[in-house]
Amino acid sequence: EISLGLVGSEMCIRDSDDSSVDERNEESSRCFYEQFFPQLKELDVRYNRIDSRRLVRLQLQKLKLLSFVDVSNNRLQNLDGLKSLRNLRKIRADENPLRQFNENTFLGFGALESLSMKRCGVRSFAHLNALPNVNSLRLDGNRVKDKALALKQLAGVNGLKKLSLRGCKFASSYFDEAVFALETLEFLDGIKLSLIHISEPTRPRLISYAVFCL
DSSP: OEEEEOTTOOOOOOOOSOHHHHHHHHHHHHHHHHHHOTTEEEEEOOSSOOBHHHHHHTOGGGOTTOOEEEOOSSBOSOOGGGTTOTTOOEEEOOSSOOOOOOTTTTTTOTTOOEEEOTTSOOOOOTTGGGOTTOOEEEOTTOOOOOHHHHHHHHHTSTTOOEEEOTTOOOSSOOHHHHHHHOTTOOEETTEEOOTTTSOTTSSHHHHHHHHHHO
8 A cells, every 4th residue: 555645745836827837737747646656545635735726736636546635734625636536435625615515516526435524614514415435424613503404414425324523513412313314324423323322213213123133
């Protein structure tokens, strides 16, 4: 397994309107990746002040085996620069100003299984259901306030097993309601759910199954 960490290295990616410069940068990027990192699977670029435009210009799609990327603590407003990575299984994008999602935000992440977006100023969990294979979401410390709507949106994420919502701006406790609304959930806020949490009338289908097994 090959990993590369460039934490706080202030990666220099110059923006330019000169097409000849853009072409040279693209060719240089292609040669750089193909020569030095053709087998790279993990990339850590935290604390590099990377914005969304610069992330696209990194051309990470050339790293065809990349399975984990940590872009936390940058200046990203979207994750477009990580799209079309066919082997990308895990993204950590904590503390970026992502804030709002639209119908295109999560398209192109078909292989993604784990997504962390803690303290990103997110106000709605809409469109997360566009991630077909995600089973783990860490959404702690975001600005979502409508608990009922948030849980309804998360219920649309098929196969969700791990969820963390600590520090979100809900007006009241969400634990029991989340257990009820998200029937596939196995871990909530790091707590492994058991029959103690899955009690009547919560998840009656699972309770009847458990009783049958006994």
